[in-house]
Amino acid sequence: MTDSLNAPRTLDTAASPAALSLTTPTGLQSIAELARRRRLVIVLNVVTYVAMLAVAARILGAGGWTLVDGILFAAFAAGTPWTVLGFWNSLIGLWLLHFAKDPLQQVAPYAAAGDTATPLSIKTAIFMTVRNEDPARAILRLKTVKASVDATGEGRAFSYFVLSDTNRPEVAAAEEAAVAAWKAADPDGERIVYRRRTDNKGYKAGNVRDFCERWGADFTLMLPLDADSLMQGSQIVRLVSMMQAHPKIGILQSLVVGMPSQSAFARIFQFGMRHGMRSYTMGQAWWVGDCGPFWGHNALVRIKPFVEECELPMLPGKPPLGGHVLSHDQVEATLMRRAGYEVRVLPEERGSWEENPPTMLDFAQRDVRWCQGNMQYTKLLDLPGLYPMSRFQLIWAILMFVGIPAWTLMIALLPVAAWQAKAVPDFPGTLAIALYVIFFTMYLMPKIAGLIDAVMTKGGVARYGGLVRFVLSAAIELVFSFLQGAVSTIRTSIFMIGLAFGKSVTWGGQSRDAQRLSWEDAARNLWPQTLFGVVVCGLLLLIAPAAFYWSLPLTAGYLLAIPFAVVTASPALGRFMVWAGLCGIPEDFETPAEVRKVLG
Numbered sequence: 001m002t003d004s005l006n007a008p009r010t011l012d013t014a015a016s017p018a019a020l021s022l023t024t025p026t027g028l029q030s031i032a033e034l035a036r037r038r039r040l041v042i043v044l045n046v047v048t049y050v051a052m053l054a055v056a057a058r059i060l061g062a063g064g065w066t067l068v069d070g071i072l073f074a075a076f077a078a079g080t081p082w083t084v085l086g087f088w089n090s091l092i093g094l095w096l097l098h099f100a101k102d103p104l105q106q107v108a109p110y111a112a113a114g115d116t117a118t119p120l121s122i123k124t125a126i127f128m129t130v131r132n133e134d135p136a137r138a139i140l141r142l143k144t145v146k147a148s149v150d151a152t153g154e155g156r157a158f159s160y161f162v163l164s165d166t167n168r169p170e171v172a173a174a175e176e177a178a179v180a181a182w183k184a185a186d187p188d189g190e191r192i193v194y195r196r197r198t199d200n201k202g203y204k205a206g207n208v209r210d211f212c213e214r215w216g217a218d219f220t221l222m223l224p225l226d227a228d229s230l231m232q233g234s235q236i237v238r239l240v241s242m243m244q245a246h247p248k249i250g251i252l253q254s255l256v257v258g259m260p261s262q263s264a265f266a267r268i269f270q271f272g273m274r275h276g277m278r279s280y281t282m283g284q285a286w287w288v289g290d291c292g293p294f295w296g297h298n299a300l301v302r303i304k305p306f307v308e309e310c311e312l313p314m315l316p317g318k319p320p321l322g323g324h325v326l327s328h329d330q331v332e333a334t335l336m337r338r339a340g341y342e343v344r345v346l347p348e349e350r351g352s353w354e355e356n357p358p359t360m361l362d363f364a365q366r367d368v369r370w371c372q373g374n375m376q377y378t379k380l381l382d383l384p385g386l387y388p389m390s391r392f393q394l395i396w397a398i399l400m401f402v403g404i405p406a407w408t409l410m411i412a413l414l415p416v417a418a419w420q421a422k423a424v425p426d427f428p429g430t431l432a433i434a435l436y437v438i439f440f441t442m443y444l445m446p447k448i449a450g451l452i453d454a455v456m457t458k459g460g461v462a463r464y465g466g467l468v469r470f471v472l473s474a475a476i477e478l479v480f481s482f483l484q485g486a487v488s489t490i491r492t493s494i495f496m497i498g499l500a501f502g503k504s505v506t507w508g509g510q511s512r513d514a515q516r517l518s519w520e521d522a523a524r525n526l527w528p529q530t531l532f533g534v535v536v537c538g539l540l541l542l543i544a545p546a547a548f549y550w551s552l553p554l555t556a557g558y559l560l561a562i563p564f565a566v567v568t569a570s571p572a573l574g575r576f577m578v579w580a581g582l583c584g585i586p587e588d589f590e591t592p593a594e595v596r597k598v599l600g
Contacts, residue, residue, distance in 0.1 A: 026249060029111040044088050052439070056077075068413055078399075080439075081403070082399060082403050084442065090450075091188065092283035093278070093284070094449040094452060096451070110344065113246060117136045120241065123158075123220055124158050124222065125218075125222045127160070127163050128163070128224075128225045129165070130164050131200070132168050137227070143182055143541060148234070149233035159192075162195070163197075201324075203324055206324070209307075212306065221243055222306075223236065224298075225298065235352060243300050246342075248340070250306070250342060251294050251299055253301070253344065254350070256297070257282055257353055258585060260584070262575065268577075274450075275451060276447045292344045292345040293329075310339070312331060312332070316378070320372050325380075326376060328395065329382060334390035363488070364492075371401045376424045377400065390498050399519050405492070405493040405497075418544035447478070463586040463590070480568070482577075486557020489562065515569065515571075518568065529561035529562075532558050534559065536555055
């Protein structure tokens with residue numbers, strides 16, 4: 001195979017079938033070792049989950065069970081698993097990062113191949129999928145990627161494609177003109193291609209499959225990019241080197257982080273994501289291993305098995321849950337693993353970026369698109385031949401959104417629960433407070449672990465602008481996360497109810513730039529959150545004022561939804577935060593050339 005002409009001799013090309021049966025397909029990790037890790041994670045999660053359910057049952061059952069108690073218990077049971085797994089993923093990741101010997105070798109043994117200076121002998125197509133995006137903005141990113149790759153000296157191994165599903169004629173004309181100008185000015189114009197489909201069949205997944213059918217045979221790998229994606233050339237070459245050395249890796253997902261932003265909302269959100277993802281992703285990769293996630297962009301994909309084994313099924317029934325698969329990436333990951341290829345995520349912050357939504361409304365819109373796509377997975381759980389871990393990934397994607405209306409229902413029933421508790425003479429209030437505090441500690445653990453990781457890493461806090469900025473930013477983000485979470489839960493819960501009645505989302509271009517949000521727009525979109533908060537908080541104040549104050553981390557976001565959205569979208573606040581260095585990420589303080597070029 002051309003993939004391995006210059007690769008070191010590894011088990012995925014050299015070992016006997018008997019030896020490979022004891023390892024993952026690359027021959028780099030013991031199946032028995034991964035099984036031990038997974039058993040440990042199962043035990044930790046099940047014991048923790050059952051213990052929390054037992055405590056919840058003791059609290060809710062005080063004075064006898066009622067219908068409301070039963071509903072609350074069921075909602076707690078549905079909403080807690082995501083928090084429990086996040087807690088243990090983060091703790092495992094923190095332990096690996098600071099107390100384990102050579103954590104990257106334990107988690108990503110294939111990564112060493114990327115540090116070996118081996119010329120590339122395989123061809124890679126780097127493409128950007130666009131639909132009604134700002135052409136100049138999107139194509140500048142792809143041009144920047146090409147220039148960065150060319151600077152490594154390996155540029156001849158790559159070609160570039162703009163794959164358009166745009167249905168607005170004026171935007172399509174601008175796309176075509178921008179690519180034509182790029183081709184004319186670039187000496188490698190023959191390796192730059194623009195293609196526009198006249199329909200959006202299959203959405204983004206259909207766009208990618210069309211590319212594979214037309215050009216896939218000319219390349220070994222493809223690197224999908226979204227319109228807001230950016231990657232460093234040296235990191236791309238490094239990832240390709242890993243795939244070249246290990247032909248049984250089918251998908252290699254980079255850890256994508258946010259870019260510097262002028263938007264206050266995006267800055268605060270991605271500050272929390274940045275330090276929170278490192279421990280979480282490291283811990284998850286430790287036990288998920290060869291059945292990792294795929295996020296659909298900023299990842300290398302091996303084309304031949306993708307074309308032959310990863311074609312998405314047409315779901316039975318009508319939209320929104322039937323028809324074409326919208327959230328295609330995780331399904332493709334499960335099919336790639338079923339085909340005998342590993343799916344890996346490299347848990348390193350290194351040269352892979354995206355932009356986050358600039359306002360609360362844009363974030364909520366993106367969230368419901370993901371929600372609809374993930375809920376379609378309910379029709380894919382019986383796909384034959386999937387590995388148990390792959391099937392778990394689909395279940396987990398479903399539970400991520402199932403838990404949201406469960407928590408919304410619990411909050412809606414808080415006044416009733418508080419009224420019932422007043423009638424119980426021996427109500428275990430101390431136990432209820434303890435469960436509340438423990439739950440929120442677990443819920444926040446990815447953020448807490450990320451903060452601890454930054455403090456324990458040499459120079460870690462300095463990368464965020466120093467101790468004072470880091471502490472202030474962490475406090476701002478903590479408050480932000482509670483307020484933002486409340487707004488999102490109502491929007492997603494309403495949308496999920498709509499799914500049951502055939503309501504669907506529109507998939508189109510996304511807002512990328514910081515922008516002002518008017519009070520009128522915020523009120524028109526967020527009045528349900530405000531009304532919900534007024535009713536719940538008003539009843540709690542009447543029934544049990546103490547419960548109202550304890551509930552504020554959960555309920556304040558509903559009351560403040562409209563001003564929260566307006567203030568965090570304020571360009572003035574964004575400019576102030578940039579000036580003060582608040583909620584800055586490492587690229588704000590030491591900006592890579594590629595990021596500097598696209599930000600202007």
